[in-house]
Amino acid sequence: MQFLPITWSEYHLIAQKLAxxxxxxxxxxxxxxxxxxxxxxxxxxxxxxxxxxxxxFAIQSYTDIKKSxxxxxxxxxTESISGKRILLVDDVSDSGKTFVRALSYLKKFNPKDIxxxxxxxxxxxxxxxxxxxxxxxxxxxxxxxPTEMIKLLTRKMESEGKNKAQIQDFLVKxxxxxxxxxxxxxxxxxxx
Numbered sequence: 001m002q003f004l005p006i007t008w009s010e011y012h013l014i015a016q017k018l019a020x021x022x023x024x025x026x027x028x029x030x031x032x033x034x035x036x037x038x039x040x041x042x043x044x045x046x047x048x049x050x051x052x053x054x055x056x057f058a059i060q061s062y063t064d065i066k067k068s069x070x071x072x073x074x075x076x077x078t079e080s081i082s083g084k085r086i087l088l089v090d091d092v093s094d095s096g097k098t099f100v101r102a103l104s105y106l107k108k109f110n111p112k113d114i115x116x117x118x119x120x121x122x123x124x125x126x127x128x129x130x131x132x133x134x135x136x137x138x139x140x141x142x143x144x145x146p147t148e149m150i151k152l153l154t155r156k157m158e159s160e161g162k163n164k165a166q167i168q169d170f171l172v173k174x175x176x177x178x179x180x181x182x183x184x185x186x187x188x189x190x191x192x
Contacts, residue, residue, distance in 0.1 A: 004138035005175040011143055014119050014133045015042060019049035021131055022087070026115060030084035035059055035102050036075065038091035041144050042119060046089060055079035057105070059098050071101035082110045092120040092140055096127030146176055150184040 006014075022029075029052055034043025036058035047054040058075035088106065093099055099116055106114055116129040123137050141149050150171060157167045171181050 002138040003141055003174055004136055005141040006143055007175070008143045011041075011119075012045070015045040016049060017133050018042075018117060018119065018131055019046055021133075022046075022050065022117070027085065029087045029115070030112075031055060031079070031081060032087045032089055033057070033077065033081065033106065035088070035090040035098060038098075038142075039089040041142075042091055042117075043089040046087070046117070050087070052087070055081075057102075059101055059105075061095075061097055061101075071097040073101070073105050077106070077109065080109070081106065084111050086111045086114045088114050088116045090116075090118050090129075091142060092122065093118045093125045093127050093129050093132065094122050096125040099127040099129065141174060146180045147184050147188060150176060150181055151188055154184070154189055 029050070032043050032047055032050070032052050032054040034040050034054055034056045036056045040056060043054045043056065046052070055077060056075075057073065057077040059071050060074045061071040086106065088099070088102055090098055090102070093116075099118075103114060103116070115131070116127075117131045118129040119133055120140055121128055121132040121135045123135055153171060153174075154167055157170065162170075168178075168181060172178065
């Protein structure tokens with residue numbers, strides 16, 4: 001499996017490119033609706049860049065790296081979007097299930113229309129966002145999820161028979177700092 005680590009600087013630049021494309025090509029939106037968890041950070045940045053309010057709801061589908069289950073709404077939208085032009089935000093359209101479920105869910109609130117936005121689109125996704133900046137088939141490592149990714153990668157590599165030093169070396173090469181790895185090992189991984 002190939003990985004695409006994204007730094008905070010790259011993340012901000014991608015968000016800015018998305019915002020510029022939206023401002024140059026779309027009529028004004030009334031509100032951003034970010035899909036938690038992946039769309040929260042991007043939704044917050046786009047809220048600033050586009051000067052729009054943001055609300056959220058949650059959908060969960062991934063159980064592990066490359067293991068996607070059914071897309072289930074786990075937290076309801078609490079803001080009214082009736083009659084509003086909505087910008088639906090998530091970090092990536094991987095399988096497309098989350099976006100498809102989100103659109104189906106949000107339509108029951110009677111928005112005027114919904115435009116979808118993601119930083120990344122996967123080539124084999126069943127859904128293509130209206131706006132995205134990059135297409136990749138790599139597993140994206142976002143800067144806001146170091147604990148989750150270190151845990152998942154460590155457990156995967158341990159199951160493959162890799163030792164602690166090999167895992168440490170791989171994680172550092174992906175851009176994780178030693179203090180992040182130590183934190184996760186101490187507080188979230190029982191194997192030390």
